[in-house]
Amino acid sequence: MALTRSQIEKKLSNGYLDELLELWQTEQGAAKRRDLDLMAAALPFPVDARLRVLDLCCGPGDVGRSIRARYPHSQIDCVDRDVFLISICIGVNRREGISAQDFVRDLWDADWHNGLRHDYDVVATANALHWFDAHRVADLFKDVFGMLRSRAVFLFAEPACTEKMFAGGFAEWKSRQPARYSRGNWERFWTRANEILGYDHTKLLGSQHSHLDEGMPVSGWVQALRNAGFECIDVLLRDADGVILATAKP
Numbered sequence: 001m002a003l004t005r006s007q008i009e010k011k012l013s014n015g016y017l018d019e020l021l022e023l024w025q026t027e028q029g030a031a032k033r034r035d036l037d038l039m040a041a042a043l044p045f046p047v048d049a050r051l052r053v054l055d056l057c058c059g060p061g062d063v064g065r066s067i068r069a070r071y072p073h074s075q076i077d078c079v080d081r082d083v084f085l086i087s088i089c090i091g092v093n094r095r096e097g098i099s100a101q102d103f104v105r106d107l108w109d110a111d112w113h114n115g116l117r118h119d120y121d122v123v124a125t126a127n128a129l130h131w132f133d134a135h136r137v138a139d140l141f142k143d144v145f146g147m148l149r150s151r152a153v154f155l156f157a158e159p160a161c162t163e164k165m166f167a168g169g170f171a172e173w174k175s176r177q178p179a180r181y182s183r184g185n186w187e188r189f190w191t192r193a194n195e196i197l198g199y200d201h202t203k204l205l206g207s208q209h210s211h212l213d214e215g216m217p218v219s220g221w222v223q224a225l226r227n228a229g230f231e232c233i234d235v236l237l238r239d240a241d242g243v244i245l246a247t248a249k250p
């Protein structure tokens, strides 16, 4: 039988947290560390700033903690719909003395942001927006815009496809690059998670169907940001799998 959030949090001893984090890091691919370092490095604030940060679709919380590593006085709030993944995030953040508020919310719900701040300095996310369709992404960008103070930053790392004109050559080049993800690494993470929990949590993850997957070109992400009101949009990085974009609220 599925466990409640407090039962999961009790179960996740330090040993389990470390083991799961290591499996998660492997599952997320070797380039993830670079992506997170870049996202934290790009933030245009002094390192002693007390930033209010939201780790959107936090999962186990890599994104927020990499920002906290550069901005140790910051508060890192977290939101995710999955109680198990957010429990890892909460457990690790608590252990590391990170002040945070956490919210179990489904971002398909229009009111997902009720009760969260509307003066964040930073909203950041990785590998999560592609679970939504383009229409929902457009709305989520408007929600994020409304949750930021003026001059605050929104940044994300997501899959992106290539414009049709360049798709053939890009795909040929990509086929010669090391694959970022492997089914085996995903299964290793979830097999261990299920052993620890004592039931098959993957059945509760919701649809395993990624709506956008790699279907959004960089120009699509940029346009959706512009439509939401963002300005000063920059591509921090583009590689075989995706793109890292940073933008600011005017």
Ligand SMILES: C[S@@+](CC[C@H](N)C(=O)[O-])C[C@H]1O[C@@H](n2cnc3c(N)ncnc32)[C@H](O)[C@@H]1O
Binding pocket: 028, 056, 057, 058, 059, 060, 061, 062, 063, 079, 080, 081, 082, 085, 105, 106, 107, 108, 125, 126, 127, 128, 131
């Ligand atoms: C691939 S994981 C990435 C997690 C984290 N951002 C990271 O980089 O490690 C995708 C995350 O998005 C969350 N997610 C997917 N759909 C969601 C939804 N509708 N509402 C809230 N969270 C969602 C999942 O629960 C999962 O934690």
